[in-house]
Amino acid sequence: MQGIDLHTHSNISDGTLTPEQLVSAALELGIHTLALTDHDSMDGLIKAEQFAKNQPIRIISGSEISSQWARPATKKSYGVHIVALNMQNPAPLLKVLDEQKRIRAERAKQICDLLIPLIGQDIYADVLLKVDGIADHITRTHIAKTLVEKGIVSRAQQAFDKYIKEGKKAYVKFDGLCLEETIKVIHESQGFAVLAHPTRYGLSATNVRYMIELFANAGGDAVELPPNIEPLSTRQMVDRIIAQFNLKVSVGSDYHGENMPWIKLGNIPRVKEGQVGIWESFR
Numbered sequence: 001m002q003g004i005d006l007h008t009h010s011n012i013s014d015g016t017l018t019p020e021q022l023v024s025a026a027l028e029l030g031i032h033t034l035a036l037t038d039h040d041s042m043d044g045l046i047k048a049e050q051f052a053k054n055q056p057i058r059i060i061s062g063s064e065i066s067s068q069w070a071r072p073a074t075k076k077s078y079g080v081h082i083v084a085l086n087m088q089n090p091a092p093l094l095k096v097l098d099e100q101k102r103i104r105a106e107r108a109k110q111i112c113d114l115l116i117p118l119i120g121q122d123i124y125a126d127v128l129l130k131v132d133g134i135a136d137h138i139t140r141t142h143i144a145k146t147l148v149e150k151g152i153v154s155r156a157q158q159a160f161d162k163y164i165k166e167g168k169k170a171y172v173k174f175d176g177l178c179l180e181e182t183i184k185v186i187h188e189s190q191g192f193a194v195l196a197h198p199t200r201y202g203l204s205a206t207n208v209r210y211m212i213e214l215f216a217n218a219g220g221d222a223v224e225l226p227p228n229i230e231p232l233s234t235r236q237m238v239d240r241i242i243a244q245f246n247l248k249v250s251v252g253s254d255y256h257g258e259n260m261p262w263i264k265l266g267n268i269p270r271v272k273e274g275q276v277g278i279w280e281s282f283r
Contacts, residue, residue, distance in 0.1 A: 004279055005266050006035040006060065007083055007196065007224065007252020012044035013064075014141040016257030019044035020051040022265075027057055029266045033279060035060035035252070037083050039139060040100035040176075042090065060282065061087050063097060064196060065186075066104075069179040069214055071207070078201060079166075079174065080211065082182045083224065083250070086282045087191035096185050100176055101136035107172050108138035114170040115143075115163060119152050126150070140164050141259055156259075180218045192221040192278050194250040199226050199234050209241055216245035222278035224250045225269040239272060248278045 009015035010022050017025065019036060026034045034057055036048050042063050052059045063084045070077040087093055112124035127146045131137035144159035153159045163170040177185070186193040195215045198208055212223060223242050226235050242249060251268040254260075271277055 002266065002268065003030055003032040004034075004251055004277075005031055005253050005255065005268060006033070006062070006085060006194070006250050006279065007037050007064070008034065008255045008265065009038055009064075009257075010036060010044045010048075011257075012041055012137060013038035014139040014256060014259060016259055019048040022255075022257075023048050023051045023055070023057065023059070025265055027055060031266050032056060033058045033060060035062040035083075035085055037062035037064045037085075037252070039064050040066055040097055040104055041137070042094065042097065060085055060279075061090060061191070063093070065097075065182050066100065066174045066176045067179050067182040068174075068176065069211060071210065077173075078203065078207070078211070080179060080201065081196040082179065082186070082220075083194040083196045083252070084182075084186040084189070085192045085194060085250070085278065087186070087189040088283060089188075089190045091189070092185050093189040093191065096177065103174065103176055105135035105138065107174055108135060108143065110172045111140070111143055111164060111170050114172070115147075118163060118169060119147070119150075121150070123147070123150060141256075145259075179214060183215070183218045183220050187219065192281065193219070194222045194224055194278060195220055196224050196252075197226070197254060198223055198238060199230060205237060208237070212238075212241045212247075213245060216247055220247065221281075222248035222250045224252055225271070227253075227263075228267065228269050235269070239275070242275065248276045248281070250278045 010019045049059045065082045068077050123146050130142045144156040147153045147159040183193040255265040
């Protein structure tokens with residue numbers, strides 16, 4: 001089971017390895033089932049599959065889709081990431097991802113424009129260089145790294161905390177699909193919808209439960225188990241909610257390479273007795 005990693009990123013989004021390098025690293029670790037889940041993109045899939053050809057590893061098609069949900073009582077919306085896995089007919093999802101890419105590119109430019117009066121310079125051209133001029137590949141991580149290189153902040157997290165996370169002056173909400181629409185298009189693409197890292201959105205336990213219930217009622221397939229570094233009580237809470245709504249589980253490291261060196265490829269939580277892995281449904 002430890003040879004599975006269903007949540008990873010390449011330099012197509014905010015990872016540091018190419019798709020080929022990611023597959024090579026997975027092979028060295030003995031990973032036999034790897035999903036490439038770049039943000040709002042499947043552009044690296046063909047490269048990963050070609051490199052993996054005739055190698056003892058299976059590449060699962062995937063993408064981590066920026067989505068949102070809301071509580072009717074408060075009308076406050078929350079960002080959420082839905083991982084799409086194992087699409088057999090990716091055309092519907094690819095059409096949606098093209099729109100998500102447009103939104104991502106526009107958002108990056110808006111963030112850089114908001115930063116100008118705050119830092120006294122326009123860093124957009126420098127950010128573009130990090131993604132070979134492909135604007136829809138830009139993530140906030142690329143902007144944060146540029147701020148570090150310019151000496152405006154000392155580390156990437158400081159860029160988020162001071163400028164670009166929710167509530168800060170250069171934050172721009174990603175106005176993508178709602179949770180229900182995301183699940184629907186994944187299923188239209190004959191894939192599986194996984195709720196990514198449910199305890200990493202800064203939500204209260206009540207809102208985590210509500211989000212998972214909403215996900216389950218919308219037809220979501222599986223919930224990603226919390227990483228090993230999280231408290232046992234957090235894992236126990238998620239396990240209870242998964243069981244309550246009869247959801248399957250997924251496992252992934254959320255590996256990004258050098259951008260997040262504390263996250264190791266293939267370092268995934270163990271599945272508890274009675275839990276069913278979503279990979280058992282892959283065709």
